[in-house]
Amino acid sequence: MNGHRRNRSAIPRERAPDSTLSLLSEGYAFIPNRCRRHGSELFAARLMLSPVVCLSGREAASRFYDHYRFTRRHALPPTTFALIQDHGSVMVMDGEAHRHRKAMFLSLVGEDALRRFADLFAEHWRRAVPRWAARESVVLLDEAHRVITQAVCDWVGLPLAPDEVDARTAEFAAMVDGTGAIGPRNWRGHLLRARTERWARARIEEIRSGRSDAPPGPARTVATHRDAEGRLLDGKTAGVELINLLRPTVANARYVVFAAMVLHENPHWAEALRAADEDTRQRFAWEVRRAYPFIPFIGGRVREPFEWRGHAFETGDWALMDLYGTNHDPGRWHAPERFDPDRFRTETIDPFDLISHGGGSATDGHRCPGEGLTQTLLVTAAHLLATSMLYELPPQDLTLDLAYIPARPRSGCVLRGVRAV
Numbered sequence: 131m132n133g134h135r136r137n138r139s140a141i142p143r144e145r146a147p148d149s150t151l152s153l154l155s156e157g158y159a160f161i162p163n164r165c166r167r168h169g170s171e172l173f174a175a176r177l178m179l180s181p182v183v184c185l186s187g188r189e190a191a192s193r194f195y196d197h198y199r200f201t202r203r204h205a206l207p208p209t210t211f212a213l214i215q216d217h218g219s220v221m222v223m224d225g226e227a228h229r230h231r232k233a234m235f236l237s238l239v240g241e242d243a244l245r246r247f248a249d250l251f252a253e254h255w256r257r258a259v260p261r262w263a264a265r266e267s268v269v270l271l272d273e274a275h276r277v278i279t280q281a282v283c284d285w286v287g288l289p290l291a292p293d294e295v296d297a298r299t300a301e302f303a304a305m306v307d308g309t310g311a312i313g314p315r316n317w318r319g320h321l322l323r324a325r326t327e328r329w330a331r332a333r334i335e336e337i338r339s340g341r342s343d344a345p346p347g348p349a350r351t352v353a354t355h356r357d358a359e360g361r362l363l364d365g366k367t368a369g370v371e372l373i374n375l376l377r378p379t380v381a382n383a384r385y386v387v388f389a390a391m392v393l394h395e396n397p398h399w400a401e402a403l404r405a406a407d408e409d410t411r412q413r414f415a416w417e418v419r420r421a422y423p424f425i426p427f428i429g430g431r432v433r434e435p436f437e438w439r440g441h442a443f444e445t446g447d448w449a450l451m452d453l454y455g456t457n458h459d460p461g462r463w464h465a466p467e468r469f470d471p472d473r474f475r476t477e478t479i480d481p482f483d484l485i486s487h488g489g490g491s492a493t494d495g496h497r498c499p500g501e502g503l504t505q506t507l508l509v510t511a512a513h514l515l516a517t518s519m520l521y522e523l524p525p526q527d528l529t530l531d532l533a534y535i536p537a538r539p540r541s542g543c544v545l546r547g548v549r550a551v
């Protein structure tokens with residue numbers, strides 16, 4: 131064996147011939163558990179019979195998120211991929227073509243656009259409160275899906291007719307719920323996604339043919355976006371990118387639920403948020419994003435050979451970057467399991483340590499363009515939970531099962547006795 135091959139195997143390796151079943155049973159904890167056990171930021175394993183290197187921690191993130199070192203093409207199981215991003219989307223592009231498409235996404239989420247989104251979200255929330263109050267109890271996860279679906283469709287310029295809201299909400303919620311699943315939960319996501327794609331494509335075509343009254347805004351921007359060569363996106367791709375604005379925004383319903391769980395478990399935070407200044411609200415939202423599980427890891431394939439920590443990564447090698455474990459790394463975060471927004475009074479965040487939305491640069495890499503929108507939505511939701519209504523949480527199972535991806539409490543967070551304030 132030459133030195134090069136020795137280098138390639140210098141990192142810890144899982145003994146099991148294949149670790150897929152362990153990944154399914156450990157979920158978010160799969161990579162951090164093994165990094166801890168091996169005392170290493172990386173290890174080799176096999177998943178779905180393919181060799182993979184799993185990476186965790188800030189230093190690993192600074193390599194994985196070094197611009198376009200890893201492509202997202204062929205880096206996730208196709209059943210998951212099609213629910214998150216799909217073919218032709220910004221996520222499967224690299225280099226200059228990617229930068230061009232990504233600039234379109236980033237142009238949609240400037241400060242004014244975020245403020246407008248927050249206002250729409252608060253408006254739909256306040257309209258929903260009397261409906262919640264008329265019922266004995268409501269499931270917050272379902273209601274948040276609905277409120278966000280209405281708000282984001284308004285925001286992109288495609289407001290929903292009242293009889294459309296249930297169908298669109300169910301489709302987006304199923305796509306989000308199906309991403310980490312194998313079997314019926316995943317198939318349901320695909321089935322409903324096909325319906326949403328037809329809907330999105332029809333809206334794009336209406337805008338392009340002048341039959342739509344959609345105001346200037348994100349839907350119109352996507353429909354009229356031209357690639358670097360000046361061509362319109364084909365209808366399917368434009369529909370996919372429109373869904374790429376809508377679906378992940380609706381996914382934020384889980385963060386709304388996590389915020390409600392925090393307020394339930396730490397009532398002093400409800401009190402604090404009522405009186406809070408802007409900085410305190412931002413710290414609260416950062417800490418929800420750091421502490422609570424969302425996207426467990428991101429897959430990538432090496433574009434150009436490089437070495438790191440004694441391992442030679444070759445073109446085409448498959449890697450998984452651990453987002454959840456990096457946000458809980460005890461080497462980086464003091465008492466990582468404690469919910470403590472005040473940690474951000476003294477600690478500053480850098481592009482590679484709080485990576486719920488990916489790391490590095492959004493303009494020049496694959497970091498999520500919707501991070502600011504998530505932060506805005508969380509700040510607004512926490513404020514609304516603390517100020518717009520009174521409610522209680524009856525006894526229920528709020529456990530977060532880390533094997534269920536994307537995580538949510540089993541009960542969906544039941545609120546009882548909602549009263550408008």
Ligand code: HEM
Binds near residue numbers: 376379428498503504
């Ligand atoms: C629920 C909250 C969200 C979470 C946890 C989240 C997380 C992520 C992560 C981890 C990535 C991949 C980073 C990578 O490839 O390394 C990503 C990419 C992406 N996200 Fe989000 N996201 C969220 C909300 C949003 C929102 C609100 C939007 C749109 C407004 C959005 C649009 C996208 C797009 C288009 C990409 C692909 C970016 C690229 O490849 O350059 N996400 N997101």
